[in-house]
Amino acid sequence: MANKIVENKNTPNINFMTFQKQLLGITDEIKEHNKKSPLKKMLGRNKESNHVDGSVIGSAAEGNSEVKKLVSKLNKEPTDSTSRVQLVNAVINHSKDHHLDTHRDLMLQAAVPIYLGDITPVFVQVSIVTYKTYLEKLQNVHKQNMMAIKSSVLKNVNMSGINVNDEADDENLKNSDGMLTEINVGESLVGQVDDLLKAMQNRPMATTLSREELEEVTADGKAAASFFGGGEDENSQQKENVVIGKTVQVIEAIKQVPLLQGAGLELAQAMGRIDSKLTFPLVMEGRLYMQGLKYHLLRIESGDKSARENMAPTFNQAVVAYRRAIKLVSKTNPKKGDLPVLTEFANLTQYGFVHRDLMRFTKDGVKHLMKLGKDTIDAAVTVDQSFMPLQKRVESAINQLERAEEEEAYDDD
Structure with missing residues (x-):
């Protein structure tokens, strides 16, 4: 962390x-x-x-x-x-x-x-x-x-x-x-x-x-x-x-405490050494980095302008963890057990869009990220339609980016 x-x-x-x-x-x-x-x-x-x-x-x-x-x-x-x-x-x-x-x-x-x-x-x-x-x-x-x-x-x-x-x-x-x-x-x-x-x-x-x-x-x-x-x-x-289940429960219990998030990452990485094909360790890593993002944002809101510099690297670490997990699931034929990977990555991309000014995205970068998020939420909705509101938010973000791009091109003309 x-x-x-x-x-x-x-x-x-x-x-x-x-x-x-x-x-x-x-x-x-x-x-x-x-x-x-x-x-x-x-x-x-x-x-x-x-x-x-x-x-x-x-x-x-x-x-x-x-x-x-x-x-x-x-x-x-x-x-x-x-x-x-x-x-x-x-x-x-x-x-x-x-x-x-x-x-x-x-x-x-x-x-x-x-x-x-x-x-x-x-x-x-x-x-x-x-x-x-x-x-x-x-x-x-x-x-x-x-x-x-x-x-x-x-x-x-x-x-x-x-x-x-x-x-x-x-x-x-x-x-x-x-x-x-x-x-x-x-x-x-x-x-x-x-x-x-x-x-x-x-x-x-x-x-x-x-x-x-x-x-x-x-x-x-x-x-x-x-x-x-x-x-x-x-x-x-x-x-x-049993050990995997217990490790997940422990990480969930400590992930909100900044002091203990480093221990959470150590536990997630140890869980990954049980079986390299498991998605749970990578999902837990992603969740811990998301908590890290919330902590840095709290610092920014509390007057620590320097914490802005930590948003992008922490966000990138979360993206890497979830994208590694996505490689272990099927987007064409997803199962119910794949939903945490697919939906949490889509949520992460939406978080990145909302806070895009802090993430140092290029215009192409944020657009590419949102399309990756759309791919995963589209797959998730085929398994569970209760995630359709998230799908609509991701689609709305992409439309907003495309409209801004069109307006900029029009102004240049």
């Missing part, structure tokens, strides 16, 4: 693509640690990030014996996701007044299990709640700093809920425009996460998924099983279907 994306240097506290990269780096370190011999683990300890063993947040609860014990456990086994989540909770419970940087590190630590592929309803909830708490702390700190600025920038800022005793401890608070953008984006994201948590409360997530499950059914895992006498049978196919 973070590839080719350049984020605003004036909004470091909400640059979630950067946080994604950081989390991928932490999990890579943890995986490398696991491959080392006991001696190399001991010798290489000082070179590892303090995120690997969780000591980065342990230092915020000095003297707490439970925290010390959990850091020690992670020092020996950093893949122990249960201990990591217990550590996050122990540090949170140690004090009600952590600094912003501690909240940031708590958020990152809580996301590590998800990036490792260790997913339970509790792990996901802890990750989402620490993400929300970080955003709320950020707003509180920013609003305190901005109260001291005699400027009209405060005009439309909701100043309720500020703890005046809260310590303004963020070193990045130098730019009032950046602070205002972070407040606006943060408030929107908190609203989104509140809706997500309510949805999860009404329909609790019941899926658990482990990295071992995923590894077992991927191409590498199956090759190892075959080497030791295992092979493809009905049971292994059933196991694959």
Whole structure:
């Protein structure tokens, strides 16, 4: 998700693509640690990030014996996701007044299990709640700093809920425009996460998924099983279907959280290694990039003009994912199971048309894209006519482009 994306240097506290990269780096370190011999683990300890063993947040609860014990456990086994989540909770419970940087590190630590592929309803909830708490702390700190600025920038800022005793401890608070953008984006994201948590409360997530499950059914895992006498049978196919279903459910649960979208992409790519002919992994990639587009658009609407530069590359990544999926289905004889690929790509092209000024399309480029969208929605309608309204919107967009082209040609004459 973070590839080719350049984020605003004036909004470091909400640059979630950067946080994604950081989390991928932490999990890579943890995986490398696991491959080392006991001696190399001991010798290489000082070179590892303090995120690997969780000591980065342990230092915020000095003297707490439970925290010390959990850091020690992670020092020996950093893949122990249960201990990591217990550590996050122990540090949170140690004090009600952590600094912003501690909240940031708590958020990152809580996301590590998800990036490792260790997913339970509790792990996901802890990750989402620490993400929300970080955003709320950020707003509180920013609003305190901005109260001291005699400027009209405060005009439309909701100043309720500020703890005046809260310590303004963020070193990045130098730019009032950046602070205002972070407040606006943060408030929107908190609203989104509140809706997500309510949805999860009404329909609790019941899926658990482990990295071992995923590894077992991927191409590498199956090759190892075959080497030791295992092979493809009905049971292994059933196991694959179960893992695919669980992975899709997990991605659906986390895709709206910018912090966790990088983990979603990792899961989608792992799912693709189960069977290269599956469309589900590519559809999930496309959905994650669509969520990325919504996030960049939110930033633009919140005053971050630089986020405009990220719309086109993110849109292109979504197009690539869906077009790869389209190659795996039949447009001449589509089946019901092909509808997500066909209809979601058509929706994507319509989104591109609506926001064409942000996508840097050439005139021929947007027209070609809409015709590709029409091909897929035409195929989908032969299976399910409930998609006819989308078909009409795509046709209307093409007609609008053609009329504009004719008017331009007439003006030139």
